[in-house]
Amino acid sequence: MKLRIANLVMATAMVAAAQEPPVVREGAYWVGSIGDSFGIAAHARLQVNTRGNVTVRREAGDQVTYRVRQRVRAANEDQARTLLGGGVKQVSSARGRVVLELQPISAGMVKTDIEIGVPAQVSMVIVQTDLGGINVADFDGAVQLRTGGGDIQLGKIGGTVQCFSGAGEVIIERAGGAIDCTTAGGNMAVRDAGGSVALSNQMGGNIRVDKAAGDVRAHSAQGMIEVGQAGGAVFADTQGGFIQVGSARGVQAESMAGTVRVKNDAGPMNLAAMAGNILAELLNGSHMQDSSLVAGTGDITVLIPSNLAVSVMARNSTGGTPRIVSDFPEIRVTPSKFFQAPMVGQGAINGGGPVLNLNVSSGVIYLRRK
Amino acid sequence: MNTCEKVREQLSMLLYGELSFDEEGAVDTHLEGCAECRAALEREQELHAAFDRVEIEPPASVLWESRQNLQRQIAAEHAPVYRVSWWDQFLDARWLKSAGALALLSIGFFGARMFPNLGLGFTGMSLVDPGAQRVRSVESGPNGGVQIVLDETRQRVVSGGLDDQNIRVLLLSAAKDPSDPGLRYETVGILNDRAQATEVRDTLIYALEHDENAGVRLKAMDGLKPFVRQAEVRKALAGVLLSDGNPGMRTQAIDLLTQGVGDSTGNTTSNGLDRDIIGTLQELMNHENNAYVRQRGERVLQLVNASRDTY
C-alpha cells in the first residue's frame, strides 16, 4: 500500500507571483530555487530520481531536506520563468523505501543543481540522475548511485558503495563496506575500503586503490592499475598499461602491454605480461601457493627471501640466447640445445615448497635473493 | 700413350662420375673388351674403399662443444638492449607516487626491455658486458689496416632536476616511447609538474591527442588543466572532443572548454568561447552519442545563442 507523505505539483508559468517560488536575478542569469523537507522513518532507504548534478550531505535533525536550484540566461523574469518551466516533485514511499522524484521540466539550457540533506537514521541513499555529477561528502549508511554521465565523488561513506557513471571519474575517499563501481570511461580511485573493491572501466581509464580490507577486482580496457594494499586477493587486467600491487593475498594480473609489478604476501600468483616485464617480490614468511608467471616479450624477475621454501621451474624459450640468471645454487640451469629447445632452470630452494612456474618467450629470467 | 694407359688414368674420374657422357662411353666400351683394365678398375675401387676407411667422423662431443662455443660467441656479439628501469621507484616505500621534482631515471639509449639495476651480487651466468659491442661492418683501411664500425650499447643512470636540459630531453623522448604505456604514463606524470615550459606542454598536448592509451591521455589532461586558457591547449581539447574514443576524455574536455560558461559572471565570450570552439561544438552535435557530452554541448550552444545546426 502506497503511503503518500506529500504530493505537490509545481505550478508552471503564469501563476501569481506570491504563490510562485522566487526567481532571482544574478547578472545576466536568473536563478530559481525550490526546496522543502519531510520526515522519514528510522532505517528507511531514501531514493532520489532526478536530472542534473546532485550533492548529498549529512543533515542534522531527523528530516530529509532538498533544494533544487536552476539557472538560466534570460532577458527578463518572465522569460526566465518560461525557460525554467516547472517540474514534478513527488515523495512516495513503499516497503521501507522513500522515493523523492525531482524532475524539472525545463529547457535544455537550464542548469540544474540538486542538494539533498539526509538525516542520520537513513540506512541507504540511492541517487539516479539522468545526467550530472553526484557528490556525497559524508554519510554513515550505504549508497547506490547512478548517472548517465558525470563524475561521482564520495567522501566518507559508512556502508557499502555501488555506482555507475555513463562517463566520468569515480573518486571515493573512504567506504566502510564493499565497493562496486563502473564507469564507461574516466579515472577511478579509492583511498580506503572496509570491504572488497570491484572497479570496472569499460572504455579505459586509470584505476587506483590505496587500501582495501578484502579482495580487489580492477578491470580497465586501457589504463594503469595500482593497488596499494589488499586484505584479500587482487584480480587486475588491462589491455594497455602497467599493473602494480603493493601487498595482497594472491594476485591474478594480466596486461597486454606494460609492466606487472607485484608484492605478494600469501596465496598464488598468476601474472601475465604480453609485452612488458614482470617483477614479483615474495614477502618474508609468505604462505605462497603454486604460481605462474608468464611473459611474452619481457623479463621476469622474482625476489625470493632467503628463508623461503619454494620450488622453481623456469623455462626460457628465447631464440638463440636464452638466459636464466640465478642467485641460488640449488637452481640447476640446463642450457638449451643449440638455438632450439627452451633453457630450463629448476630446483628446490630451502628444501622446496610451492612451485613457482616461470615462462618467458623473449627475455631473461632473473631469480634474485632478497 | 696407348688406350689402356689413357683409360686407367680416367678410372678414378669414372668412379667419381666426373667424366663427360662421351668420355664415359668411350671408357665403358674399352673396359668391355679389356680384362686388364677391368682388373685395374677393381683395384681402383678397392683404393677408394680404403680411402673411406680412414675418414674421421667428428665425435658428438666435439660437435656439441663447437655449437656451444659458437652460440656463446654470437650471444656476445648480439648484446641485449636496455630501457628505463623504474626499479628504484618500486623498491622505494613511496612507490605509489612519482618522485616529484627530482627524477631518478635509468635510461638506455635503445628502447627495448627493462633491466633491473639492483647492484646485488649474483652467481651463475654473468651478465652481458654493459660495454658490449657489435661489429657493424669491416673494411680494409689504408696501409693494410682495417676499419671496423661498431654499435655500442650501454646502460647509464642519469639523475638531476627537471630543470636540467638533458633530463628534459630524455623525458620528452620517453613520453613517446611506443612500447610501454606504463613508461609514458610515468613520464607524463613527471612532466605534469613542469608544464609551465612550452616544450613540456607541447609534449603533453601531443600525448593528449595522439597517445593510444586512454590512461596516458587522461594523465596528460590532468597536467594541462591549469593551462586551459591557452590557445594551443584549447585547440587540443577541441580535437579530443571530436575524435577521442573515450567518453571520460570527452566529458573532461567539454567541461574544461566550457567551464565558466553560464555561471554568475554571465559573460560567455570572455571565457574564450571563440568561434572555433563553437564550430567544434556544432560539429560535435552531429555525431556525439554520449548523453552527458551532448547535453553540455547543447546547453553551451544555446547559451551563446548559436544554432545547434551548422549553417
Place this chain on the structure above:
Amino acid sequence: MAHKAGFQTDEKALILAAQKGDQDAFGQLVRAYDQSVLRLAMNLLRSPEDAQDVYQEAFLRVYRNLNNFRFDCSFHTWLYRIVTNLCLDHMRKRKVRKEESSLVEGSDGPVDRMDTVQESRAESDPQRTMFSGELRERIQKALSELSARERMVFELRHYQGLKLRNICESLGTTEEAAKNCLFRATQKMRVALGDFI
C-alpha cells in the same frame, strides 16, 4: 651431398629470415651444414682444436656477413668458400712448420692422437679391421704428402662428395684446374698404396 629442390626453397626463406635477424633461422642454417664442416676440417687438419677453430671462425664470418649474401651462388658454395679458405690457411701454416706428426708420446709408447677422437666408419667390418691400423697409417701418410690444393680437392671430392663443378666455385678456380688437381691427387695416392691394394 645432394640437396633436394624442396630443401633449396626452404633454405632461401631461412636465409632471408636470418638476414633480418631471426636467430632461430640462423641456428637452423648452421645445423644443416655444421656437421659436414666439422668433418671436413677435422679430416683435413687432423686436430680437433684446429677443426673447432675453423668451425667457429667460419660460422662467425657467415653470421657477420650474412647480409652481404646475395644469392648469386648457393649458400653451400658460399659457406664452403669460407671454410676451405680457412682450412687452406691452417694447412699452409702447418707445412711451414716442421712436419707435425699426429703421433704423441704416451706412457705406453707413441699414441696416435687421432685414435682418441676418431670414430672410423669402417669399424663394423671385421675383415677391414684386420688391416685397418696399418692401412690407415699408410693412407694418412699418403694424404699428408699431397699438396694443400690437392688434398683439399681430394677431400671435397672423395669425402664430402661434392662435384667438381661445385668444388671449383668454392675454390675460385676452373673446373679443368680442379679436375687436374684431383687427377694428380688420386695418382699420388695410387702410387703410395699400390702394393697394398
